[in-house]
Amino acid sequence: MATSVLLACGLNEQKLPGFVHISEESNVDGSFLISCILGQRLRISNAGTLLVCLQHHYQHYFNAGMRLGYNTNIFQGKTLGVIDVLSDMAGQGLASKWLRHPDGQNLTEQLMEDIRSQVETNYASRNSYTVLIDNLSILFNLGATKLQVQQFCQDLAALSKERDNLTVITKLSNSDIYQLTDNNVAKLGQVRIQVLRLKSGVFREVDGKLLIERVLEEGKFACEETRKEVLYKVNDRNVKVFTPGEIGVKV
Amino acid sequence: MTSFRKRTVQKPIRGTRTSPHTAQVITSSGNPYLDVVIGGGLPMGSICLIEEDRFMTHAKVLAKYFLAEGVLSKQEIFLGSLDDIPAEMLRRLPKPLTDLESEVEQREEEQAAAGAGAENGLRIAWRYNDLPLVNSEHATAKIGHHFNLMEQMDSIMLYYANTTMWDDSHKEADIVIAFGDELSKSSSPTSCSLEQQPVENAPPIPGAGEEIIQEVKTKEDQFLLKTSEEQLTYIHQMLRDMEDDPPIPGAGEEIIQEVKTKEEINANNNNNSSTTVASSTKTASQESQVFHNARYGGLLNDIQQLLRDESFVAGTKKNLCRVCLTSLGSPLWYDEHFGEDLIKFLTLLMASVRNCNSVCLITMPMHLIAKYDASLVPKIRQLVDYAIELESFAGSEKETHPAFKEYSGLLHLHKMSALNTLAVHMPDTTDLAFKLRRKKFVIEKFHLPPELQESPKPDSCSTSILSNSNATASLDF
Numbered sequence: 001m002a003t004s005v006l007l008a009c010g011l012n013e014q015k016l017p018g019f020v021h022i023s024e025e026s027n028v029d030g031s032f033l034i035s036c037i038l039g040q041r042l043r044i045s046n047a048g049t050l051l052v053c054l055q056h057h058y059q060h061y062f063n064a065g066m067r068l069g070y071n072t073n074i075f076q077g078k079t080l081g082v083i084d085v086l087s088d089m090a091g092q093g094l095a096s097k098w099l100r101h102p103d104g105q106n107l108t109e110q111l112m113e114d115i116r117s118q119v120e121t122n123y124a125s126r127n128s129y130t131v132l133i134d135n136l137s138i139l140f141n142l143g144a145t146k147l148q149v150q151q152f153c154q155d156l157a158a159l160s161k162e163r164d165n166l167t168v169i170t171k172l173s174n175s176d177i178y179q180l181t182d183n184n185v186a187k188l189g190q191v192r193i194q195v196l197r198l199k200s201g202v203f204r205e206v207d208g209k210l211l212i213e214r215v216l217e218e219g220k221f222a223c224e225e226t227r228k229e230v231l232y233k234v235n236d237r238n239v240k241v242f243t244p245g246e247i248g249v250k251v
Numbered sequence: 252m253t254s255f256r257k258r259t260v261q262k263p264i265r266g267t268r269t270s271p272h273t274a275q276v277i278t279s280s281g282n283p284y285l286d287v288v289i290g291g292g293l294p295m296g297s298i299c300l301i302e303e304d305r306f307m308t309h310a311k312v313l314a315k316y317f318l319a320e321g322v323l324s325k326q327e328i329f330l331g332s333l334d335d336i337p338a339e340m341l342r343r344l345p346k347p348l349t350d351l352e353s354e355v356e357q358r359e360e361e362q363a364a365a366g367a368g369a370e371n372g373l374r375i376a377w378r379y380n381d382l383p384l385v386n387s388e389h390a391t392a393k394i395g396h397h398f399n400l401m402e403q404m405d406s407i408m409l410y411y412a413n414t415t416m417w418d419d420s421h422k423e424a425d426i427v428i429a430f431g432d433e434l435s436k437s438s439s440p441t442s443c444s445l446e447q448q449p450v451e452n453a454p455p456i457p458g459a460g461e462e463i464i465q466e467v468k469t470k471e472d473q474f475l476l477k478t479s480e481e482q483l484t485y486i487h488q489m490l491r492d493m494e495d496d497p498p499i500p501g502a503g504e505e506i507i508q509e510v511k512t513k514e515e516i517n518a519n520n521n522n523n524s525s526t527t528v529a530s531s532t533k534t535a536s537q538e539s540q541v542f543h544n545a546r547y548g549g550l551l552n553d554i555q556q557l558l559r560d561e562s563f564v565a566g567t568k569k570n571l572c573r574v575c576l577t578s579l580g581s582p583l584w585y586d587e588h589f590g591e592d593l594i595k596f597l598t599l600l601m602a603s604v605r606n607c608n609s610v611c612l613i614t615m616p617m618h619l620i621a622k623y624d625a626s627l628v629p630k631i632r633q634l635v636d637y638a639i640e641l642e643s644f645a646g647s648e649k650e651t652h653p654a655f656k657e658y659s660g661l662l663h664l665h666k667m668s669a670l671n672t673l674a675v676h677m678p679d680t681t682d683l684a685f686k687l688r689r690k691k692f693v694i695e696k697f698h699l700p701p702e703l704q705e706s707p708k709p710d711s712c713s714t715s716i717l718s719n720s721n722a723t724a725s726l727d728f
Contacts, residue, residue: 026629029668029675056670057605059565063671089599090606093555094548099541099599137633141598143591173633177626202681234674236273 001068002036005239008230009193009212011037014044016130016167017214018160019189023175023182028208030171030195031056032234034134035064037169041130042075048126049075050118052111053084055135055173067237079126081118085111085138098142107144108152119159119166128165131156136185137173146181157188190215205247206231264571264608266324267295268394273672278324278571278610279395281316284694288683289637289667290676292394293612295571296605297670300635302617304643304660307578309685310614311335312400312692313641314577317612319344319404321573322412323396329557331417331550334578338416341409345398353397356690399690417553419546543588547596550576555603563607572609574600580615580631590624597634605670638666641685654699658684662694 006012011020024030038061041049051061058072065072072080089096098107105113115131123129133156139149156168168189175182175194186192194211209231216224231242263269267278270291277292280299286292293299303310321328322344330337348356542548554574562569580593604611617640621628632638643660644650662683669675684697 027632027666031669032673035673060605060671064669064673067673086602087606090555090558090602093559094541094552094599137630138598141594141630141634143595174629177629204677234669236672236674239673 001238002032002039004241005033005210005230005232006036006040008210008228008241009033010191010214012040014047015128015165016169017190018167019157020167020169020191020193021182021186021189022169022171023186023192023194024171024173025194025196026174026176028195028197030173031060031134032064032239033193033195034132034169034171035061035068036239037130038072038132039065039068039070041132042070042072042080044128046079046127048079048081048122048129050081050083050115050122050129050131052115052131052133053082053086054133054138055086055171057086058082058084069237081122083111083114083118106148107142108139108148111139112152112155115156116159119163123163123166128167129163130167130169131159133168133170135171135173136181137178140178146178149181150184153185153188186213205233206242207233210241261568264326264568266320266326266395267571268292270294272676275671277394278326279320280313280612281318281320281395281398282313282692282694283395283397284685284692285313285316285639286395288639288662288664288678288694290678293610293637294670295608295610296565297636298601298604298611298613298634299637300631300639300666301612301614302638302640302663302665303578303614304641304645305618306643306645307614307616308645309641309643309660309687309692311340311577312687314575314612314614315340315344316398316692317573318575319347319398320395322404322408322414323347324571326413327557327560327563327570327572328412328414329417329554329572329574330414330577331554331575331579332577333419333546333583334581337418340577341412341414341416342403342406344404344409345400346402346404348397348399352399356397397691400688400692401690415553415557417550419549542592542595544584544586544592546584547592551596551599551603554600558603558607558609563609565607567608570608572607574604574609574611576611576613578616579613580620582619585623590627593627594630594634597631601634632666635666636668636670637664639663640665655684657686657700658697659686660684661697 003012022030022033038049038051041047042065051058053061062072076082085098089098094100097110101107101110103110119129119131136149136153139152140146144152153170156170160166160168170185172178172182172185192213194213196209196211198206198208209229212226212228212230214226214228216226229244231244231247233240233242264276264278267276269275270277272290273294275294277290277294279286279292280289289299301310301313318328318330318341328341330341332340542551557563558572558574560572561567563572580589584593586592600611603609613635615631617628617631620631640663641660642663644652644655644658645660649655662685664678664681664683667675667677680696682697683694685692685694687693
């Protein structure tokens with residue numbers, strides 16, 4: 001289903017790197033990566049996952065998961081925790097805590113607090129724990145500043161360093177607009193996946209390009225990186241990857 | 252005890268069907284050609300952005316189709332605009348065609364196409380005569396209705412439509428009226444402004460309904476003298492209720508009695524109006540905290556109030572709400588924090604629309620927004636599910652260019668995202684053009700006309716359209 005794309009990204013392992021960042025260019029949809037990673041984490045026994053829904057509702061991930069062959073509802077409340085910011089805002093309207101900041105905390109601080117409390121509740125009973133944040137750019141839309149988002153990501157990175165087997169995966173849309181934040185957040189982690197559109201136009205057999213950058217040696221002087229480029233096509237029930245040159249124009 | 256369970260098939264929402272490709276519940280956009288482009292229709296919970304053409308002619312036509320489809324499918328409609336008068340816009344919705352009329356029209360078109368082919372009579376490439384005609388206009392599966400743009404919808408149809416309008420002109424009245432959760436939705440002042448007009452112009456319903464309408468009209472006149480909008484709303488609310496249960500002779504008296512009872516309740520509620528104002532003030536303060544421009548808060552509040560109705564709760568399959576916002580982000584919305592407020596509003600709108608049985612169509616003057624702040628364009632497109640740009644030829648060089656003489660403009664698909672599914676539908680081609688005919692708005696594949704004369708130099712305009720802007724860049728695959 002989604003094994004090939006996860007293999008290409010190096011995320012098809014039980015132990016994931018501490019911080020992974022997905023940069024999504026404008027006019028490209030990289031939500032399929034979140035669905036693929038979520039499915040892979042849920043399949044591992046006793047691996048906890050926290051899904052922070054900022055771009056799509058939980059229902060979207062449930063439906064996308066069903067297409068990829070897993071049912072999130074089975075795991076919800078057990079190994080899967082959900083912070084559905086969008087649903088809360090829809091239900092509470094303008095009185096939602098994400099808009100009103102009742103405790104004097106800003107949006108990112110509130111979100112961080114919720115994530116921390118979820119991690120503290122569930123981390124101890126799990127072999128590993130993954131925090132998936134589906135779109136950081138929504139935080140900008142809701143009024144968070146660049147500094148606040150940067151601080152939020154640094155807190156997340158610190159959280160992943162505090163605990164073994166804790167992985168934080170973030171995604172940022174419109175990375176070409178929020179270039180500074182995107183680069184700063186990517187520097188916090190070991191793996192950066194860029195979802196890029198095809199510069200040459202729309203092609204029926206390929207949706208876009210994945211550029212995977214991975215820091216090879218961690219440490220004080222880590223500077224060696226590998227870069228891998230693959231093309232992807234999201235189908236109805238799977239995601240296919242191709243190496244550049246594999247697909248050509250059929251005459 | 253057996254494991255047998257009787258299979259109960261849930262009745263689908265009026266005007267919707269399940270897409271065979273994505274298994275999603277979809278509804279028609281009102282225009283069958285647009286439906287084909289987006290994969291059968293708009294999925295439930297989706298937002299479609301129509302990027303307006305410079306003179307706002309064609310985007311408005313699509314908005315009218317969207318609204319007309321909602322009226323015909325008996326769905327709830329929310330129409331908000333600062334630039335247009337919503338009541339006026341609703342009054343000018345296109346007239347629906349009957350099945351017979353649409354069949355006749357389709358047959359006439361086919362005959363015309365066949366006739367044109369026979370007249371041309373291919374002599375050299377005569378073998379092509381045997382091939383079926385290529386129809387660049389896509390046919391569509393039956394989901395929505397067909398409309399005639401030349402004629403206007405009957406006022407009686409509009410009279411029974413469940414509509415809520417917003418144009419920011421009745422703010423004060425809204426505060427006074429909103430004294431109860433149940434009534435606040437129907438008692439929106441703008442929701443009755445549409446219905447006031449058709450009451451006068453509406454033709455009488457044949458049969459027993461006539462008496463009731465007459466009585467209600469008389470009562471309405473009395474109320475109008477009192478200039479009480481709340482009382483009017485009650486009558487219209489009851490008329491809506493009557494839609495489900497067809498009127499029976501003699502039932503009019505009961506209705507009038509009910510009106511009187513509600514009138515009494517209303518009078519009692521007026522005594523408690525101070526608490527209403529307080530709660531509304533609280534809402535207003537919330538709006539001002541979230542948005543710098545209070546109009547966004549007001550509009551969002553009205554939409555959310557409507558969408559919170561139990562008939563639109565996701566999974567209940569009772570009814571669908573169509574939210575239509577025209578010319579959002581036009582200069583009338585400008586202020587110091589325009590970009591910030593607009594993006595926040597769209598984010599919250601996205602959250603609300605996706606959370607219930609609703610679809611949303613927004614038209615925005617993107618060419619103006621791009622001039623205000625170019626970075627807003629991708630941000631806005633990211634917050635919608637479909638972004639469709641209408642590039643009209645009106646007022647441009649292309650208007651008189653022979654390559655475009657058949658079309659009114661080009662249609663650019665900027666974004667189609669996968670909502671509640673993994674893969675997105677891709678149309679056969681993304682080279683699309685539209686033409687506004689006398690009776691309908693047609694979207695078809697863009698074809699350049701055959702070059703019959705030898706031209707000394709290549710046509711720079713036509714070649715630039717088909718070639719990509721980054722033609723010099725190497726292919727990615």
